[in-house]
Amino acid sequence: MLKRPFTRMLARLDGWADRLYGWKWNPLYQSGAIAVLCLAVMLVTGIYLLFFYRIGAPHESIVRIDAQPLGGRWIRSLHRYAADLAVAAAVVHALRMFFQGRSWGPRALAWVSGVFLLFLLYVCGWTGYVMVWDVQGQLLATEGARLLDALPIFSEPVSRTFAGADPLPSAFFFMNLFLHIAIPVGLVIFLWLHVSRVARPVLLPPRPLLWATVGLLAAAAVLLPAPVAQAANLLRIPAEVPLDLFYAFWLPWLRNTPAPAAWLAGTLLVAVLATVPILARPRKDRRPAPSVVSTRLCTACHQCEADCPYDAIRMVERTDGRGGMVAWVNPSHCVSCGICAGSCAPMGVGPPGRTGRDQLARVRDFVAGDAFRAGAIVVVACGRSGGAERGPSNARRASPDSDRAGEGPARFEVSCAGNLHTSVVEYLVRAGARGVLVVACPPRDCSGREGPKWLVERLYHEREAELKARVDRRRVHVAHASAFDPRSVDRALGEFADELARLESPAGEDAIRIDTDCEVPEGAGGDDAGAGPHGPPGVVSRLLPSALFRRWPAGAGRTKAGSE
Amino acid sequence: MNAANWLKRTGAAALAAGAMVVIVFMSQVPWLGPGSEGSELRVSWRMPAPSLRHCRPPTEAELEGVPGHMRPGEICNEETVPFGLIVLIDGDTLHAGPAWHPGRRARTLAVYERFPLPAGSHALEVSFVPDSPRVDAASPQMDSVQALATTLSARVVAAPGDVVLVTRNDNGRLVMPPTGPGPP
Numbered sequence: 001m002l003k004r005p006f007t008r009m010l011a012r013l014d015g016w017a018d019r020l021y022g023w024k025w026n027p028l029y030q031s032g033a034i035a036v037l038c039l040a041v042m043l044v045t046g047i048y049l050l051f052f053y054r055i056g057a058p059h060e061s062i063v064r065i066d067a068q069p070l071g072g073r074w075i076r077s078l079h080r081y082a083a084d085l086a087v088a089a090a091v092v093h094a095l096r097m098f099f100q101g102r103s104w105g106p107r108a109l110a111w112v113s114g115v116f117l118l119f120l121l122y123v124c125g126w127t128g129y130v131m132v133w134d135v136q137g138q139l140l141a142t143e144g145a146r147l148l149d150a151l152p153i154f155s156e157p158v159s160r161t162f163a164g165a166d167p168l169p170s171a172f173f174f175m176n177l178f179l180h181i182a183i184p185v186g187l188v189i190f191l192w193l194h195v196s197r198v199a200r201p202v203l204l205p206p207r208p209l210l211w212a213t214v215g216l217l218a219a220a221a222v223l224l225p226a227p228v229a230q231a232a233n234l235l236r237i238p239a240e241v242p243l244d245l246f247y248a249f250w251l252p253w254l255r256n257t258p259a260p261a262a263w264l265a266g267t268l269l270v271a272v273l274a275t276v277p278i279l280a281r282p283r284k285d286r287r288p289a290p291s292v293v294s295t296r297l298c299t300a301c302h303q304c305e306a307d308c309p310y311d312a313i314r315m316v317e318r319t320d321g322r323g324g325m326v327a328w329v330n331p332s333h334c335v336s337c338g339i340c341a342g343s344c345a346p347m348g349v350g351p352p353g354r355t356g357r358d359q360l361a362r363v364r365d366f367v368a369g370d371a372f373r374a375g376a377i378v379v380v381a382c383g384r385s386g387g388a389e390r391g392p393s394n395a396r397r398a399s400p401d402s403d404r405a406g407e408g409p410a411r412f413e414v415s416c417a418g419n420l421h422t423s424v425v426e427y428l429v430r431a432g433a434r435g436v437l438v439v440a441c442p443p444r445d446c447s448g449r450e451g452p453k454w455l456v457e458r459l460y461h462e463r464e465a466e467l468k469a470r471v472d473r474r475r476v477h478v479a480h481a482s483a484f485d486p487r488s489v490d491r492a493l494g495e496f497a498d499e500l501a502r503l504e505s506p507a508g509e510d511a512i513r514i515d516t517d518c519e520v521p522e523g524a525g526g527d528d529a530g531a532g533p534h535g536p537p538g539v540v541s542r543l544l545p546s547a548l549f550r551r552w553p554a555g556a557g558r559t560k561a562g563s564e
Numbered sequence: 565m566n567a568a569n570w571l572k573r574t575g576a577a578a579l580a581a582g583a584m585v586v587i588v589f590m591s592q593v594p595w596l597g598p599g600s601e602g603s604e605l606r607v608s609w610r611m612p613a614p615s616l617r618h619c620r621p622p623t624e625a626e627l628e629g630v631p632g633h634m635r636p637g638e639i640c641n642e643e644t645v646p647f648g649l650i651v652l653i654d655g656d657t658l659h660a661g662p663a664w665h666p667g668r669r670a671r672t673l674a675v676y677e678r679f680p681l682p683a684g685s686h687a688l689e690v691s692f693v694p695d696s697p698r699v700d701a702a703s704p705q706m707d708s709v710q711a712l713a714t715t716l717s718a719r720v721v722a723a724p725g726d727v728v729l730v731t732r733n734d735n736g737r738l739v740m741p742p743t744g745p746g747p748p
Contacts, residue, residue, distance in 0.1 A: 019572075020572060020575060020576040020579060021576050027580075080591060081584075081587060081588060081591060084587050084590065084591045085587055088587060135597070139597065139598075155672075156610065156672065156674035156676075157674055157676040159676055159678075160608050160610065160674055160676040163606055163608035163676060163729065163731075164606065164608075164727060164729055165608050165609065165729060165731040165741070212580070216580055216581065216584045217584070219581075219584070220584045220585070220587070220588050224585070224588045226588075226591060226592060227592070234727070235727045235729060236599065236725050236726070236727060237597070237598050237599035237603070237604055237725045237726075237727060238597040238598070238599045238725075239596065239597055239599035239600040239724070239725045240594060240595070240596060240597060240599075240600070241594075241595045241596075241597040242592040242593070242594055242595070243592070243593045243594070243595040244590075244591050244592065244593075245590040245591070245593050246587075246590060246591065251595075252595060255598055
């Protein structure tokens with residue numbers, strides 16, 4: 001119920017941040033990588049602080065570090081602010097994944113490991129503040145002990161250690177220091193698990209954003225260094241505590257809550273977070289189907305395997321007697337992003353209804369319908385991007401009057417720009433479109449991770465399933481825009497129209513034949529064999545239920561991805 | 565760079581700096597902790613668990629099959645004596661219950677209780693006594709167990725944030741050590 005408004009709010013924030021920072025450096029898209037960067041900063045600064053920390057005199061050693069002439073105070077502050085930013089970035093990352101529907105199915109492992117990463121980060125922060133042994137550390141230690149005493153596992157109350165009757169043993173600070181160092185090892189293991197299901201994980205933000213983040217943290221550490229709070233005194237109850245809201249926001253609540261209730265609340269929270277992959281997944285009939293491979297069309301070129309952002313495709317031995325290899329989609333890893341559909345030159349793989357052949361069938365209907373006008377620009381838009389017809393930004397807009405050609409552009413929507421087969425672009429250009437503007441999501445915000453990247457590679461850099469040389473590249477342009485960034489689309493459209501105005505009017509072809517027969521095996525019956533009245537030609541249409549091949553609706557601007 | 569771009573970049577930098585300032589602020593929000601509200605009475609110590617030892621000569625059946633050099637002169641059972649803690653403030657019972665007891669055969673007995681204490685002057689009475697319903701009063705060792713019982717009666721003046729600590733000294737008496745300003 002609340003998901004839709006939050007998703008819209010998130011998309012709106014993305015749009016604003018895109019306008020300010022540009023999609024390349026938008027920190028919201030890099031929240032996960034920023035969290036990892038903060039871990040790296042904590043690791044480096046933590047090693048430095050370790051040289052000067054004394055478990056026999058924890059608070060005194062912190063005060064001495066602060067008094068170092070070589071900037072010990074700054075390094076300690078950098079360590080602390082990086083820890084705070086790590087929590088903020090991790091929470092933003094988790095919220096994005098949840099509201100974008102990227103927390104269930106094959107992404108469940110990433111979600112659950114992410115919850116544990118956040119939990120470990122909190123425990124690590126807890127031990128870090130206890131290490132300082134100031135008034136906040138004292139409260140964290142005593143409250144932690146109170147929670148532990150509620151568990152029937154200790155022979156005598158842990159809280160007695162903090163009664164104040166005896167000095168605190170050094171062993172306590174040693175154990176605390178050990179945990180503070182050991183937990184990051186656990187973080188690394190969970191981080192590996194977190195990204196284990198994705199190919200080519202991006203762990204750090206792009207270099208300018210990386211240095212900007214480190215620079216901001218360093219500037220904050222120098223200009224606003226974290227003061228050392230009053231030393232802990234177990235025979236005084238702290239009156240004024242400088243609270244770190246990122247790690248100890250719950251402390252005021254916990255102070256007045258019985259330990260069993262606190263355990264219950266914490267357990268419930270972790271349980272709810274850990275079961276999000278079950279709670280958030282759509283109904284069975286609404287879940288997108290994983291990709292399928294037409295074994296008759298597959299030429300074992302390995303391209304879908306190379307392009308799959310989730311390592312869901314492997315090449316296996318053929319079992320049909322033809323010999324050689326064939327692509328195989330692991331359905332438990334496939335998120336149905338459809339990127340393999342764009343990467344397959346013979347159009348033999350993809351989610352049902354979104355394969356290259358399905359797209360080709362749709363574009364044929366689109367060109368034959370009222371929406372398409374020869375000599376006009378066609379916007380091919382990812383359904384989540386700013387170019388989407390029913391996207392949140394465009395729903396409220398009047399017709400895009402920035403089309404300098406005088407007529408509004410026709411729209412052809414695809415589920416993901418990386419899903420788009422270059423044959424569709426070729427078909428549109430050869431059908432007489434003045435130009436084709438592909439509007440993709442910002443690359444770091446692609447729900448299929450690498451869609452825009454592969455799209456550009458295929459259109460301009462001869463990546464397999466490339467746009468054929470006979471297509472005039474000047475008539476094809478790619479723009480990136482998030483859902484609430486219509487200005488970028490308008491601007492790109494205007495610039496593209498200006499460029500196209502310098503070109504001759506396109507000459508549309510009447511009978512367009514797209515090469516799809518490079519791989520058709522013996523006996524397959526040729527390109528158009530078996531195509532139904534609305535379905536794509538070739539083998540895939542015969543292998544799948546005809547209901548999956550929906551007819552492209554006629555009429556301007558009512559474009560809709562067939563299988564979404 | 566045109567003016568609009570310059571403005572945009574300045575805005576972007578200002579927003580990033582603002583976000584960092586918010587993070588710095590959230591990292592050290594002043595909070596009026598529990599010490600501002602009142603004080604605390606803390607009762608805490610650890611001691612060898614008081615126990616009763618029951619011995620008897622072994623029966624013939626028990627000695628049967630045991631080699632001569634391994635036959636015990638007597639068979640003993642040791643049982644921890646439960647102790648109770650009673651805390652009274654200004655005559656009102658704040659707590660009356662068993663001390664933390666990890667098990668029948670535990671060798672140590674730990675006492676740890678915390679009670680909120682309103683600031684001001686109070687008559688305090690803390691008693692540590694054997695839990696009589698469960699103790700075999702006829703046991704000849706009961707005198708030594710009774711000797712562990714102790715009571716502290718004192719008037720305490722607690723300021724907000726003070727911890728009034730009651731502990732047990734080496735002589736087995738309940739005492740209130742002075743709570744100095746330095747960290748323990």
